[in-house]
């Protein structure tokens with residue numbers, strides 16, 4: 001349905017990079033519900049340079065999840081290029097460069113969205129990553145630094161001119177953080193400015209919303225972040241908009257099984273962050289979440305969740 005260079009995707013729905021969430025098990029689950037492509041969370045080029053175990057763990061992948069994109073962040077062209085070479089040794093399909101993260105600890109080092117203020121350096125980084133990578137390179141960025149500097153169209157052209165195979169635009173500025181409403185009009189402008197595929201991102205809350213973004217902006221793909229957390233079925237056109245408790249528990253059980261199989265070393269806190277979200281907006285959800293957060297081990301979590309299922313019988 002759309003492609004990035006020679007990589008074809010059977011639908012335009014994509015899981016966003018989500019630090020602390022878009023790990024292998026969650027990506028696999030989103031793929032099972034129909035996501036065409038999933039992005040890893042941002043991975044530090046320095047962590048790769050020093051071959052830190054925690055960083056290398058983020059590169060864990062299995063054939064069943066492909067195609068998969070690994071996202072890099074950093075601000076030094078040489079180290080980013082070296083990191084791209086290291087990632088390219090893994091069986092992955094795309095390398096994405098994070099030029100949109102608003103977090104202060106990332107900005108302070110000149111990475112993430114800070115690069116939108118340094119397009120010459122950003123261009124150098126893209127060229128270096130393209131040179132080091134054996135797979136297509138994409139770039140994810142925002143509308144601009146603030147509302148006085150909406151630079152997305154120029155930035156998109158810069159990315160294209162320096163070798164990006166596609167771009168993702170999150171239609172908010174750095175100064176917006178995650179507040180306010182994403183301005184999808186910027187996505188339309190960016191789409192008209194470049195000839196590489198454009199993935200639109202920001203405030204998609206349902207499958208139908210994703211279709212609407214494509215109709216309104218002409219973008220080639222749509223990326224979903226927050227609305228997929230605790231609701232990976234968002235990638236399926238057939239899933240109910242507000243699923244029953246039984247549906248949610250079944251989905252969570254599958255997620256837990258994928259964690260047990262593929263990343264049994266996941267800390268309980270990270271599993272609970274995922275699990276609690278399955279019950280957002282459900283009657284009695286607050287009590288369910290409280291019980292989930294009271295558990296301290298994977299086994300206890302599985303047990304409490306199966307007790308919820310028994311309660312439904």
Ligand SMILES: Cc1cc2nc3c(=O)[nH]c(=O)nc-3n(C[C@H](O)[C@H](O)[C@H](O)COP(=O)(O)O)c2cc1C
Pocket residue numbers: 016017018019020021040041042071098100101140170201202203204223224225226227
């Ligand atoms: C918890 C969380 C973690 C995120 N981590 C990343 C990240 O690692 N890399 C990145 O490019 N964007 C990251 N983002 C931004 C999302 O990828 C996405 O651009 C943003 O949430 C807007 O999309 P949405 O409205 O569908 O959530 C993160 C967002 C959230 C809420």
